Amino acid sequence: xxxxxxxxxxxxxxxxxxxxxxxxxxxxxxxxxxxxxxxxxxxxxxxxxxxxxxxxxxxxxxxxxxxxxxxxxxxxxxxxxxxxxxxxxxxxxxxxxxxxxxxxxxxxxxxxxxxxxxxxxxxxxxxxxxxxxxxxxxxxxxxxxxxxxxxxxxxxxxxxxxxxxxxxxxxxxxxxxxxxxxxxxxxxxxxxxxxxxxxxxxxxxxxxxxxxxxxxxxxxxxxxxxxxxxxxxxxxxxxxxxxxxxxxxxxxxxxxxxxxxxxxxxxxxxxxxxxxxxxxxxxxxxxxxxxxxxxxxxxxxxxxxxxxxxxxxxxxxxxxxxxxxxxxxxxxxxxxxxxxxxxxxxxxxxxxxxxxxxxxxxxxxxxxxxxxxxxxxxxxxxxxxxxxxxxxxxxxxxxxxxxxxxxxxxxxxxxxxxxxxxxxxxxxxxxxxxxxxxxxxx
Numbered sequence: 001x002x003x004x005x006x007x008x009x010x011x012x013x014x015x016x017x018x019x020x021x022x023x024x025x026x027x028x029x030x031x032x033x034x035x036x037x038x039x040x041x042x043x044x045x046x047x048x049x050x051x052x053x054x055x056x057x058x059x060x061x062x063x064x065x066x067x068x069x070x071x072x073x074x075x076x077x078x079x080x081x082x083x084x085x086x087x088x089x090x091x092x093x094x095x096x097x098x099x100x101x102x103x104x105x106x107x108x109x110x111x112x113x114x115x116x117x118x119x120x121x122x123x124x125x126x127x128x129x130x131x132x133x134x135x136x137x138x139x140x141x142x143x144x145x146x147x148x149x150x151x152x153x154x155x156x157x158x159x160x161x162x163x164x165x166x167x168x169x170x171x172x173x174x175x176x177x178x179x180x181x182x183x184x185x186x187x188x189x190x191x192x193x194x195x196x197x198x199x200x201x202x203x204x205x206x207x208x209x210x211x212x213x214x215x216x217x218x219x220x221x222x223x224x225x226x227x228x229x230x231x232x233x234x235x236x237x238x239x240x241x242x243x244x245x246x247x248x249x250x251x252x253x254x255x256x257x258x259x260x261x262x263x264x265x266x267x268x269x270x271x272x273x274x275x276x277x278x279x280x281x282x283x284x285x286x287x288x289x290x291x292x293x294x295x296x297x298x299x300x301x302x303x304x305x306x307x308x309x310x311x312x313x314x315x316x317x318x319x320x321x322x323x324x325x326x327x328x329x330x331x332x333x334x335x336x337x338x339x340x341x342x343x344x345x346x347x348x349x350x351x352x353x354x355x356x357x358x359x360x361x362x363x364x365x366x367x368x369x370x371x372x373x374x375x376x377x378x379x380x381x382x383x384x385x386x387x388x389x390x391x392x393x394x395x396x397x398x399x400x401x402x403x404x405x406x407x408x409x410x411x412x413x414x415x416x417x418x419x420x421x422x423x424x425x426x427x428x429x430x431x432x433x434x435x436x437x438x439x440x441x442x
Contacts (some may be wrong), residue, residue: 010436012239013148018261018332020215021327026060026371026415026416027415027417028258028374028415029056029060029061029062029063030208031257032089033257033258033372034065034066034254034255034256034257034258035062035063035064035066035256035257035258035259035260036064036065036066036067036068036253036256036258036259036260037053037056037066037068037077037080037260037262038067038068038069038073038232038233038234038237038259038260038261038262039053039067039068039069039070039072039073039074039076039077039199039262040069040070040071040073040105040231040232040261040262040263040264040308041069041071041073041074041225041226041264042071042072042073042264042382042383042387042388043071043072043383043386043387044387044388044389044390044391044395044396044399045072045264045382045383045399046071046072046073046075046076046107046399047107047395047396047400047403048262048264048378048382048383048399048400048402048403048405048406049072049073049262049264050076050103050107050399050400051078051104051399051400051401051402051403051404051405051406051407051424051428052103052262052376052401052404052406053076053080053100053103053262053407054100054101054400054403054404054406054427055403055404055407055408055409055411055412055420055423055424057080057093057097057100058097058100059103059404059408059420059423059424060407060411060420061093062260063089063092063096064080064096064260065092065158065159065254065256066158066159066161066253066254066256067080067081067158067159067160067161068160068161068162068163068174068233068234068236068237069085069161069162069163069196069233070162070164070173070196070225070226070227070230070232070233071196071225071226071227072163072164072197074163074164074193074196074197074226075145075149075193075196075197076103076194076393077160077288077420078149078154078160078162079099079102079103079106079148079149079161079180080096080099080100080103080158081154081157081158081159081160081177082088082099082118082149082150082153082154082157083095083099083157083158084097084153084157085097085156085157085158085179095180095332095374098132098425099283100425102148105405106144106148107396107400108393108396108397110391110393110396111393112391112392113389113390113392114140115140115144115391116138116140116144116389117136117137117138117140117141117203117389118136118137118138118139118140118143119136119137120136120137126296126343136202136203137203138194138197138198138203138204141194141196142190142421143183143273144364145190145193146190146395147195149190149193150187151186151187151190151314154177154189155177155179155180155182155186156180156223157254159177159178159179159254160176160177160178161174161175161176161233161253161436162175162176162192162193162196162198163196163223163226163230163233164192164195164223164224164225164226165204165223165225165226165228165229166199166221166222166223167221167222167223167224167228168222169221170228170229172226172229172230173223174233174236175189175192176251177189178251178254181251182229184360188208188394189211191206191395192206192208192223195223195224195401196224196226197224198223198224198225199224199227200222200225200228205222205223205224206222206223207221207223208219208220208221208365209221209225209431227304227307229307230311231304231305231308231311232261232263232308232312232315233311233312234255234259234261234311234312234314234315235311235315236253236358237253237256237259237315237356237357237371238318238354238355239354239355239356239357239368240353240354241351241352241353241354241355242353252357253357254357255357255358255359255361255410256356256358256371257369257371257372258371258373258374258376259315259357259370259371259372259373260373260375260376261312261315261374261375261376262371262376262377262403263308263312263375263376263377264375264377264378264382265308265377265378265381266378266379266380266381267308267309267312267375268355268376269312269313269316272305272309274301274302274305275381276289276298280427281294281298286381290312297384297385297386298341298433300385301385310419312375315373316373317329317438318356319356319370319371319373319413320356320370321352321353322353322354322355322356322368322369322370322371323370325352325367326367326369326370329367352367355367355368356368356370358370358371359429366399373413374410374411374414374415375410376403376407376410377406377410378402378403378405378406379406379409380403382399383395383400385397396399397428397429399423400428401425401429404423404427404428405421405424408420408421408424409410438441
């Protein structure tokens with residue numbers, strides 16, 4: 001009898017484990033959910049993002065219906081958002097595959113940093129003596145944007161959101177293009193896209209009127225890289241509420257059920273560990289950095305890492321709050337009955353601190369739901385601060401491969417799917433060693 005009970009317990013346990021495995025191994029891209037793809041910044045790490053996006057779109061057959069980005073990530077997002085929008089699932093995905101191939105090909109076509117930026121003559125001396133505004137000329141980047149981003153295609157494509165910083169008042173702002181509706185004049189959108197990628201002093205920041213100014217004012221402000229405020233533009237996917245007033249992003253996102261985020265630095269929730277990218281930063285046999293140039297790079301890297309982690313921490317915590325409320329709603333419905341729970345739902349909706357765009361309708365009083373989230377991230381730094389403008393073919397190939405493999409790892413670890421790492425090797429290279437070789441170079 002004891003053996004029989006043990007046997008039965010074993011069978012039940014095996015069934016439960018099998019159910020867990022099956023429920024975990026659910027392809028997020030196999031559903032009819034609407035999903036967004038969010039890009040961060042990082043110069044050469046934009047190639048990492050391109051490789052990751054390629055894996056999700058081409059190898060995993062993920063279709064995306066909304067794109068956001070800052071800095072180089074805004075450029076990647078704009079290229080993909082040009083994919084023709086369609087209600088037919090296969091047509092929609094096929095159009096996005098074309099843009100994913102185009103994105104990778106654009107990155108692969110870059111031969112050197114001069115395809116993006118040109119140093120200005122005697123810029124260092126002029127900066128020290130006269131305070132010249134910028135070290136570099138980014139006119140090659142402007143030409144690249146003009147050649148590869150079409151306003152007409154964006155008007156017929158997927159919703160796009162670009163983050164940037166107003167340098168005068170310090171505000172983080174977003175401009176959007178969604179189904180032909182542009183939040184700024186169409187003729188200026190490429191200027192905003194360019195501004196999102198310009199770091200102060202590194203390049204000359206574009207000037208235009210702030211969207212918050214009164215119509216009769218003619219003052220202009222400088223706008224630059226959004227990473228001064230946010231490194232990953234996820235905040236606008238949540239609606240912050242105070243009492244019954246909820247401040248949505250302007251314009252609001254469309255309805256979405258999934259968020260995929262491509263982060264270009266390692267991230268572990270609850271940790272602020274940021275190892276030095278290169279061992280030769282330190283004095284031999286110590287943990288001391290005594291080269292002033294490396295001290296400055298390290299300090300900037302630490303400062304930039306703070307908003308990066310803050311953005312991801314906020315997204316996960318906000319989503320966790322929504323999941324808690326959803327669980328609480330379910331418990332309330334079981335205890336109190338549907339009618340009472342419905343009344344409680346309306347009451348809580350006026351006091352809960354945030355909502356998402358995963359809801360029955362944007363004007364619905366019903367509670368919104370948490371997103372299904374996937375975060376693509378490298379296990380270790382793939383580029384140092386000094387590498388960010390190193391657009392060499394070798395570095396680009398390594399970044400494309402690293403991004404593809406990181407996305408493959410995410411689909412395995414977060415969604416329980418089988419590895420397609422061989423597809424990354426077939427498309428971008430044969431060995432992980434090329435990544436390590438680039439990272440170790442100094």
